[in-house]
Amino acid sequence: MPDAEAAILVDRPEITGKPSDPSAFGVVEAPLSTFERLYNWPILRKTVILLVLAVAWEIGARLLNNALLLPTFSDTLHALFAGIATGEIPRKLTTSLEVLMMGYAAGIVFAALLTAFGIFTQVGNDLLETLTAMFNPLPAIALLPIALIWFGLGYGSLVFVLVHSVVWAVALNTHAGFMAVSPTMRMVGRNYGLTGLSYVSKLLIPAALPSILTGLKIGWAFAWRTLIASELVFGVSSGAGGLGWYIYENKNALEIANVFAGLLTVILIGLVVENLIFRVIERRTVRRWGMQN
Amino acid sequence: MQAPLLDVRGVTLQYKTREHLVTATWRVDFQVFRSDRYVLLGPSGCGKSTLLKAVGGYIAPSEGEILLDGQPVRKPGPDRMMVFQEFDQLLPWKTVRENVMFPMLASRKYPPKVAAERALHFIAKVNLAKFADHHPHLLSGGMKQRVAIARAMAMEPAMLLMDEPYAALDALTRRRMQDELIDLWDETHFTVLFVTHSIAEAVKCGSRILLLTPHPGQVKAELASVPRAEVAGESARLLEERINDMLFSEEAAHA
DSSP, rough: HHHHHHHHHHOOOOOOOOOGGGGGOOOSOOOOOOHHHTTOOOOHHHHHHHHHHHHHHHHHHHHOOTTOOHHHHHHHHHHHHHHHHTTHHHHHHHHHHHHHHHHHHHHHHHHHHHHHHHOOHHHHHHHHHHHHHHHHHHHHHGGGGHHHHHSSSHHHHHHHHHHHHHHHHHHHHHHHHHHHHHHHHHHHHHHHHOOHHHIIIOOOOOHTTHHHHHHHHHHHHHHEEEEHHHHSSSOOOOTTOOOOHHHHHHHHTHHHHHHHHHHHHHHHHHHHIIIIIIIIHIIIIITTTTTTT | OOSSSSSEEEEEEEEEESOOOOEEEEEEEEEOOOEEEEEEEOOOSSSHHHHHHHHSSSSOOEEEEEEETEEOOSOEEEEEEEOOSSGGSSSSSSSSSHHHHHHHHHTTSSSSHHHHHHHHHHHHHHTGGGGGGGGGGGGGHHHHHHHHHHHHHHHHHHSEEETTTTTTHHHHHHHHHHHHHHHHHHHHHHOEEEEEHHHHHHHHHOOOEEEEEETTBBEEEEEEEOOOOGGSSSSHHHHHHHHHHHHHHHHHHHH
């Protein structure tokens, strides 16, 4: 029924024309103002936040006026620089980082073995899922008493709890990452004749890299706080303690500015690793590849 | 007559879901000869993609056999390069050039220098020379499919397997890509096994069309497509109509 359609639709002439000449547009592309450009710079934004926090701390501490409860920011910085100048903080820091690296590396190796076992066999897969479900929620520090009995006072116990804090986070994320690799990508890999180790290294690992990096980041954060906490409980072996021990000692000596200097160092290391090391790795890999925004 | 390149003999394909054993195709026979543009055509559920995956070596037939150059197909391999429908078939961590080079290097078919030259050559053939050093996430869907085709062709496989490669593209891009594929074929006369559910695409791209019926897939007919010069003409329209009738007469018989 052609009449019915004509009755419903609004009758109007067709429109034809050509797009305007580009010179007619006011702005196609113009540079942003200086403020806008500076504002787009995340480091600058975060630095401003840090400065505001530091000023708030300084004012708060001055109002409280009790150096035993809360030393001022300037006193803390002073203590930090003094600690660095005498070489005490760098020494403690080196001790901590050495232990951390041992535990972190060992944890990653164990996680890699566990995950490899998990992707190649059904038993390994079940084992991995069961173990991570059991141990991931268990705080590493809760194992310290057992570690002390098994390995005694010293690096052994620290490395043991560090491995525990790293291995489950890394294994869980890596495994989840492998599982999430799309069937198409798997078929592509097999199409090229990739099998076994070359399949894992050339296809699965790069494809799962966003999850693997997340695992490494979580593992690092767990390891760092576990280490400092463990050192607070016992951190000294043959006179060489770490940062946690430095904090504990200075608390006993009521050198509260030093305690805060130690805490500040812990925070600074965390920021440096997160913002410099992991951020750079992410920018050069998963972000450049468009696998993460 | 020469021996067929691909000989599919009485192939029954079955796969298990959580609760059912599904028969995807039942005793399918067909032969692909060198330089064929062989199309598997049928409605969804006729097992054409499953059949292609079996030729690719991803699924073992529960009955019958698949012979490539007289040798039974047992596992996936670079002699049968696949082009998938999904855009994520490109490896996001490699540039266009590296993606095209990857199978040539992974299979050790070509030394690195030759692989690099071949990669550039085929990237230029699909008109992406300007994008050789881009990562895939910067490309449009059609460009990604072109890279996948360049990657497959650079390997010079015995046959190219394409699983609805243009299904996820918009209509304009799809038409351009179909023309490009035929132009490429004019140059090298590669053998391609092509899965589609579009009758027009089958008539346009194929030289030989295998019609499959659904649930489970069985051979309904094997037709010759119209000559290249007539794809826009009356004979193509008649063939499309004929295929349409054959597929719909089946449904009418069931009704």
